[in-house]
Amino acid sequence: MGKKNRRERKGPKRESKDLDERETGDGQLLKFAFAYFSRTQLYPFKYWEKNGLLADALDSLVNLANSSVHELKRDQRLKIYGPNIPKGSAFKQPRNIPGTARWASLRLTGKRRLIGFMEQQCFQLVFLDPEHKFYPSPKKHT
Numbered sequence: 001m002g003k004k005n006r007r008e009r010k011g012p013k014r015e016s017k018d019l020d021e022r023e024t025g026d027g028q029l030l031k032f033a034f035a036y037f038s039r040t041q042l043y044p045f046k047y048w049e050k051n052g053l054l055a056d057a058l059d060s061l062v063n064l065a066n067s068s069v070h071e072l073k074r075d076q077r078l079k080i081y082g083p084n085i086p087k088g089s090a091f092k093q094p095r096n097i098p099g100t101a102r103w104a105s106l107r108l109t110g111k112r113r114l115i116g117f118m119e120q121q122c123f124q125l126v127f128l129d130p131e132h133k134f135y136p137s138p139k140k141h142t
Helices: 003-010 017-022 045-050 054-065 069-074
Strands: 031-033 078-080 103-107 113-119 122-129
Touching: 031 054, 045 054, 045 122, 069 078, 103 122
Parallel strands: 031 122
Antiparallel strands: 078 103, 103 113, 113 122
16 A cells, blocks of 8 residues: 555544644533523513624624633633522523533623523523623722
């Protein structure tokens, strides 16, 4: 067998070093799931659509899905909280959320957030939060 045949058997060459990083651990690309999505929340999809927010949110989802969990944490677009909804939150804890879940938020733009929890490399979307009311933060410089 010649060298050419051996090379063909190995399969295609990887184009980028980035692929290796994205295939393992925290370097994996973020995925989304809607298994725990709450349809009885404050801000359903219809609210986002009516207020012209839905298309931008979906564009943001596409961009987020092209980022690794590590990148999102580093850039502070993904924040992981504790097992309970924070005090002062406008949202209520749904009964179907697993006891091991730790709440998380993904920053879209401005105040807009996606709220859910991480399950391996998958963000389980639970709430849509256009007004940053899940984890209200104190106002600065007022």
